[in-house]
Amino acid sequence: MSDHSTDPATETFVAHRNLLFTVAYEMLGSAADAEDVLQETWLRWVKVDLDQVRDQRAYLVRITTRQSLNRLRSMSRRKEAYVGPWLPEPLLTAPDVAEDVELAESVSMALMLVLETLSPTERAVFVLREAFDVSYEEIAAAVDKSPAAVRQIAHRARRHVEARRPREVVSASETRAALEAFRRVLETGDPQGLLDVLAPEVVLMGDGGGIKQAALRPITGADKVARFMIGGLGKNERPITVTPTVVNGSPALLVRLDGEIDGVMAIRLENARITGLYYVRNPEKLSRLESETPLTLR
Numbered sequence: 001m002s003d004h005s006t007d008p009a010t011e012t013f014v015a016h017r018n019l020l021f022t023v024a025y026e027m028l029g030s031a032a033d034a035e036d037v038l039q040e041t042w043l044r045w046v047k048v049d050l051d052q053v054r055d056q057r058a059y060l061v062r063i064t065t066r067q068s069l070n071r072l073r074s075m076s077r078r079k080e081a082y083v084g085p086w087l088p089e090p091l092l093t094a095p096d097v098a099e100d101v102e103l104a105e106s107v108s109m110a111l112m113l114v115l116e117t118l119s120p121t122e123r124a125v126f127v128l129r130e131a132f133d134v135s136y137e138e139i140a141a142a143v144d145k146s147p148a149a150v151r152q153i154a155h156r157a158r159r160h161v162e163a164r165r166p167r168e169v170v171s172a173s174e175t176r177a178a179l180e181a182f183r184r185v186l187e188t189g190d191p192q193g194l195l196d197v198l199a200p201e202v203v204l205m206g207d208g209g210g211i212k213q214a215a216l217r218p219i220t221g222a223d224k225v226a227r228f229m230i231g232g233l234g235k236n237e238r239p240i241t242v243t244p245t246v247v248n249g250s251p252a253l254l255v256r257l258d259g260e261i262d263g264v265m266a267i268r269l270e271n272a273r274i275t276g277l278y279y280v281r282n283p284e285k286l287s288r289l290e291s292e293t294p295l296t297l298r
Helices: 007-029 031-045 058-080 097-099 101-106 109-115 120-133 136-143 146-162 173-187 191-197 222-234
Strands: 198-207 239-248 251-257 260-270 271-278
Touching: 007 031, 007 058, 007 120, 007 146, 007 222, 031 058, 058 120, 058 136, 101 120, 109 146, 109 191, 109 260, 109 271, 120 136, 136 146, 146 239, 173 191, 173 251, 173 260, 173 271, 191 198, 191 222, 198 222, 239 260, 251 271
Parallel strands: 198 271
Antiparallel strands: 239 251, 251 260, 260 271
């Protein structure tokens, strides 16, 4: 896209770009696909007669939603053929994302995984209504449903998500403390220390995408997860460093082998114990960990 600072269409698109990216990313869980959606949105936006558009922000969100829905339906076929569990693409995010509790929760790995269990239309309605507070009328125009149908879909999606999302809001400081304890026991290889930070029902999901080694199915239970983690790291002969970072608005751990990024680990925390471990190793999903991705709900 060329830079025409005096072009109203370009100025409007650039002004709302971070919002549109966030909408697409929350719907798709993939930064690469979100970027493609933004390109498609731009190509349609430049053909619009701006004099006929009453609310340009709403119109752009509508285009982005429709393109995301198209992409989401095609992605479902890719995910069916995916090797092992599919996790959202992690994003290195700025401190202000972590400070915005609503935004941080909406892009958290735990919630993004819950959104994966919704149908494409349910996901679009939930994201637009709950995260971005878009009116039912605007959502209806974006998903080609009546406002009454959208209200029903929103209610159904909200009930589905509430039954599966973490039961408590956990502060960033609590998450950092749990991750620091987790990092220490990983470095020492202390099985008992690991069991102390893991909840009995903890679930580990690893995403290698068939490129990097990862568990092909979720591993459930503290004993099994501890054995898998310590066994896997213990077998590695290359120097391992584990450093704190902020991914998707929440504290996380960046794992490096010989100084190169091997993966990123996010957690779900309840009652000060880790109930979910999400380890993304697929190199195709690690390109957004070197520089911060700006996100916004507004």
